[in-house]
Amino acid sequence: MGHLQSAAVRQIEEICDRYRGENTPLIMILSDIQKEFGYIPLEVQEIVSKKTGISVAEIYGVVTFYSFFSLEPKGKYVIGCCLGTACYVKGAQKIIDQFCELLGIQPGQTTEDQLFSIDALRCIGACAAAPAVSINGKVYARVDVKDVPRIIAEYREVAENV
């Protein structure tokens, strides 16, 4: 198993310490780590286990249960396609299929250039905007299949200009 740099270890321990005394701190700890590092591999879970006393098996179970958590690094832009009921009946499957086709990856995967990941989400609470797509927190409402190339291009452009 690979070893983490000591700075990362300290940061993870610090995140665990934030929720000391909480009855059920795991989801909050994992959320913070996911936000900070973009993914939660096994070696990180081991540190959380040591700090909290929760078994790695249990942590791994939570990480693989919620699609919000990732075991592998995600792309710079995470395209969250909502497949909740409202979005689904408004044609969300076609939207996610189009993203997959244009980027050449499946939901849960990341492009080789580490720029994009696609997540299939179950209801992001934006039913009025169905079908909705959320990219790094920004929500695109009433997306049409025709909009997909433009959205991808938009982020490519931003990335190139950084």
Place this chain on the structure above:
Amino acid sequence: MSNVNITIEGQSYSVDSSLTVLEAARSCGYEIPSLCSFNHGECNQGSCRVCLVEVEGARGLVASCVYPVNEGMVVKINTPKAIKARRTSVELLLSNHSQNCQQCHKNGRCELLDVAKAVGARENMFTGEKTEVFYDDLSPSIIRDTSKCILCGRCIARCKNAHGNGVLGYERRGFNAFVAPAGNISLAQSPCLMCGQCVAVCPVGALIEKTDLPLVDKAFEEGKHVIVQTAPAVRAGLGEEFGMPIGTAVTGKMVAALRRLGFEKVYDTDFGADLTIMEEATELLNRIKNGGKLPMITSCSPGWINYAETYYGDILDHVSSCKSPHQMQGAILKSYYCQVHNIDPKDLFVVSIMPCTAKKFEKERPQMQKGGIKDVDAVLTVRELGDMIKRSGMLFTRLPDEDYDHDIMGTYTGAAVIFGVTGGVMEAALRTAYYVLEGKEYGPIKFEQVRGFDDLKEASLEIGGMTLNIAVTSGMKNAKPLLDDIREGKSKYHFIEIMCCPGGCVNGGGMPFVRHRFLPNEEINILDTYRQKRAAALYSEDERQELRQSHNNPQIKELYEKFLGEPNSHKAHELLHTDYAAREPFRI
């Protein structure tokens, strides 16, 4: 605790108000089929949906294993709706289950099959997709086959309850969910202790021991000199494989069966246990006398050794260097026995019958072999021995009682017999330590302080002008606080006995499965009493022995005179002692 009045199937009952409907019904003489519920809520998540019943006033059918009773409740088990629902639940479980029941190692002991029969499940009611399957047989002890898993969670609960830091958990969600060590790695690469407690509670064939029977068969085929030794706890469990009541000691029939199976010699690992006491008591007294590391911790339980190496690599010098009894006996067989009988150790094949799955791993440790010759070549669980006897055609219950072989190493003492129960090693060591320090035998013989199934047993004994502080525990969850104290340098003990399985070897992962449903003649609360019953079988065998202290075993004395010299001698160290090494929990 107060009682409530409930009605089941139109009959009135008064039951304990803390019970679930399932437990209450059971106490009133009804058996509602169930799978995920186990051992008074040790596992109780209402996930299998097999125990559905009608409760008047409740919305829909309720899972009786998680539904508490209350005053005036009216429960109906035998209604068309409930019967159909239970049958559908089981049919759904079967639709995503491996269908090779005939070849399954759990055949005959499978709770899913039992329940399927009880509810009248029909063939192929639901067909379609199946969950992705993972099969892991890399561990020398345990096979995990998710094609048979029903996601009941009993293994997860047992691992966590026994050892605190559970190794198994659910992964993924919904239809894709399965049970695995974190990362879905092999048990062999995980922090698994190989103790087999998960195997002991699995209702199906998803977790089973990895059988060594083919190795034994091959040794016979090759015409090797095959010797068998049986651990103390085995005699207290083997009878259960043949329908005998729990707690029946079957020492004589077991020996008769083994002899008829073709083993050249049938020895009792109790001889190895007596030898262990000589070495371990000497080691302890030397540590005390010479200012060695204290407390010293026993080393008989390979599951505990796995735990120590994984989580307490920094305090391994507290663990006795003694090999476990069957490894000691194996080492003596491969050396002394071969010398006496003029046999090439390569031609000798040693089989250990153990209540344990971790012993399968232990025998493979590099420290347990010398020049490519293993101390022990195969380890069979009590269940595997049961299978071996059944396939031979012998009718176990009709066998005569026979005695172990007694040439050079068959004789054993009562001290060794009680190794099979928590506190036994401690008591055996105390009997000998007392003799060494006081120069006379301990009058009452028994040390009651270390008996029983409490999580932690402690005592301070005045022996030979010194106060000896001792502790006995089992289950790694219970051992952890003691080990943390040692790590922090504040342990007050001189000697600690630690066994991996809760209650010691009588509750080992290789013992026969205990399910009240499969034991029509046992009481309904057998899960509360089986450990005590098996332990009683061992304690009564101790009582019946003429020799009850390891140092009084004449063949042990002879072994030292003729071969080893004295306890902890150079030769004894070479053959009977071992070393340990810290390891990473996840070895991937």
